[in-house]
Amino acid sequence: ETGVTQTPRHLVMGMTNKKSLKCEQHLGHNAMYWYKQSAKKPLELMFVYSLEERVENNSVPSRFSPECPNSSHLFLHLHTLQPEDSALYLCASSQARDSYNEQFFGPGTRLTVL
């Protein structure tokens, strides 16, 4: 266990559905990240939050909407997704982002968009 949990572990949704992915870290970290791991590309960063403030949006389409209500929780709200959005969505956290800090990953949510 890395101290980062994600729910659900598996999600199947239609293109017109709205769903949310949840991440929780129990490490007391101040920075949280969303990554996408697809079959066609290497693991790629989507969003970064530091102290609950979004500090990076890596050119992600607006159908993905992150939310960080506090330093322990991170959500990824999904709506009107496309089949090519099917992937493993990984959450990570680190102590901070102003210096080198190890990132701890959750187990991911396997998303399938029909």
Added chain:
Amino acid sequence: GESVGLHLPTLSVQEGDNSIINCAYSNSASDYFIWYKQESGKGPQFIIDIRSNMDKRQGQRVTVLLNKTVKHLSLQIAATQPGDSAVYFCAENIVAAGNKLTFGGGTRVLVKP
């Protein structure tokens, strides 16, 4: 059309032998290089890192070598065990960019008993 998956190079290793996994990186401004291990159904797990001003670092059964001249990174696993079967990723970190990781494509290691 048929979707094509990311082709992962595969390293088949006999149990007990040493494994060497290679990675080419692109950014000479990277401050740290990190190796992650990802087992089936799990997220990436930190193995070892090396700062850019070093050329070798050893951990428990693992050694990372950094050659900045040719922008090459390698991970050596001694006495490979069945539990080492996984996908291994190298990642670059630039501190000034906010602790951001850029991952390589990964290598699958299969340990044969």
